[in-house]
Amino acid sequence: MSVSNHTQGVHAGREDLRELGVHALPVDLSTTYPLNDLAEGTSSLEALASGAATAANPVYARLYNPTVARFENALAQLEGAEAAVGFASGMAALSAILLASRERGDEIVAVRPIYGTNDHLLDSGLLGNRVVWTTADRVAEATSERTALVLIETPANPTLELVDIADVVRQAGEVPVVVDSTFATPVLQRPLALGASMVLHSATKFIGGHGDVIAGVVATSESLAAGLRHVRVATGALMHPWAAYLLHRSLPTLKLRVERAQQTALDLAQRLRELPEVRRVFYPGWSSEEQRSLRDRQMAGGGTMLSFELEGGYAAAAQIMRSVALITPAVSLGSVDTLIQHPGALTHHVVDAETRHASGIADSLMRLSVGLEEVEDLWADLAASIRAAHQAPSAPSSADELPPDAFPSAQKSA
Numbered sequence: 143m144s145v146s147n148h149t150q151g152v153h154a155g156r157e158d159l160r161e162l163g164v165h166a167l168p169v170d171l172s173t174t175y176p177l178n179d180l181a182e183g184t185s186s187l188e189a190l191a192s193g194a195a196t197a198a199n200p201v202y203a204r205l206y207n208p209t210v211a212r213f214e215n216a217l218a219q220l221e222g223a224e225a226a227v228g229f230a231s232g233m234a235a236l237s238a239i240l241l242a243s244r245e246r247g248d249e250i251v252a253v254r255p256i257y258g259t260n261d262h263l264l265d266s267g268l269l270g271n272r273v274v275w276t277t278a279d280r281v282a283e284a285t286s287e288r289t290a291l292v293l294i295e296t297p298a299n300p301t302l303e304l305v306d307i308a309d310v311v312r313q314a315g316e317v318p319v320v321v322d323s324t325f326a327t328p329v330l331q332r333p334l335a336l337g338a339s340m341v342l343h344s345a346t347k348f349i350g351g352h353g354d355v356i357a358g359v360v361a362t363s364e365s366l367a368a369g370l371r372h373v374r375v376a377t378g379a380l381m382h383p384w385a386a387y388l389l390h391r392s393l394p395t396l397k398l399r400v401e402r403a404q405q406t407a408l409d410l411a412q413r414l415r416e417l418p419e420v421r422r423v424f425y426p427g428w429s430s431e432e433q434r435s436l437r438d439r440q441m442a443g444g445g446t447m448l449s450f451e452l453e454g455g456y457a458a459a460a461q462i463m464r465s466v467a468l469i470t471p472a473v474s475l476g477s478v479d480t481l482i483q484h485p486g487a488l489t490h491h492v493v494d495a496e497t498r499h500a501s502g503i504a505d506s507l508m509r510l511s512v513g514l515e516e517v518e519d520l521w522a523d524l525a526a527s528i529r530a531a532h533q534a535p536s537a538p539s540s541a542d543e544l545p546p547d548a549f550p551s552a553q554k555s556a
């Protein structure tokens with residue numbers, strides 16, 4: 143039966159519950175499974191260890207868990223994918239993508255800016271990959287026969303610039319394109335329909351949606367999924383069944399949450415633009431006519447994230463982090479409540495200052511993840527904090543300066 147997106151979000155991965163005679167999602171916490179037939183155990187183990195989606199017997203929970211598989215199945219449906227593979231975190235998911243790509247080569251072509259720790263994982267070469275940084279219009283030039291993957295993030299974190307997925311796919315040719323779609327969720331964007339090979343989510347964010355679970359998930363083809371499962375079995379970066387349960391329980395409200403928060407985010411972004419203390423507001427599609435038409439082609443709205451540059455520099459940003467009352471000063475995003483953070487000092491502090499500035503992350507940039515509160519309450523808190531930060535005639539102190547780089551580029555290349 144073909145159903146609307148709303149209905150799919152509510153029912154995906156629950157198709158067999160009626161037959162099972164239950165209404166809520168079952169949770170299986172077994173670490174091991176009875177093996178009544180040894181030969182069946184051996185063949186199941188062999189199949190799962192090499193990346194099969196299912197087998198006659200789960201054997202051991204690092205190989206397979208039905209609660210996790212149920213969530214994966216639901217998420218795959220929402221992304222229009224053949225399969226999805228769950229991990230312990232978004233970073234574990236990206237690590238598995240990088241490790242599984244090694245059989246095609248060690249070179250990754252990536253477009254900045256991306257999430258700070260994604261940037262760090264690639265740039266540090268920690269997993270043995272080399273990275274070629276490029277811009278969205280130069281992917282074809284950067285790609286060679288040594289390229290195992292192209293990685294993009296759209297909307298990008300924290301500048302909210304959009305990357306044209308279909309155009310990057312075209313430039314990449316035969317090379318698989320991975321899209322970190324964490325900011326968009328399957329509600330706003332379906333990268334696989336645009337030709338991408340893998341969609342990466344930090345499920346910690348909107349998919350979990352309540353700030354209480356760390357997880358990652360990749361939606362892709364069955365053949366690429368097998369490679370990811372193989373890495374997962376070998377490295378053990380598993381999604382716990384409780385996490386899978388919480389994520390799956392959050393899926394029916396995903397569309398409602400994203401659409402409601404998106405309305406509020408757009409409203410706040412427009413109001414922020416009017417404040418004299420705010421130099422510039424970043425929201426998907428706002429930076430140029432080209433970005434606007436890309437947003438309208440590629441996404442069902444600009445999303446729930448915005449960022450803004452202050453006139454008062456780092457000192458004003460630090461003051462706002464201290465003075466917000468309703469809004470929580472914290473990293474992360476996509477929760478039911480509104481969070482504010484300072485990318486230069488927090489999420490992107492692992493990226494050196496020169497690279498940060500070159501990719502549009504100013505020292506006075508703040509990022510807001512808009513939740514489900516009433517817009518007037520959020521505005522009262524935000525506007526009062528911004529005004530107060532620009533009025534406070536505080537004497538300059540070391541607290542007014544952004545702390546030095548955690549990983550300066552000289553140290554990384556050594």
Ligand SMILES: *Cc1c(COP(=O)(O)O)cnc(C)c1O
Nearest residue numbers: 231232233257299324344346357
């Ligand atoms: C948070 C985040 C990640 C990393 O995910 P974790 O679940 O924290 O490991 C990757 N990409 C983006 C865009 C993120 O926001």
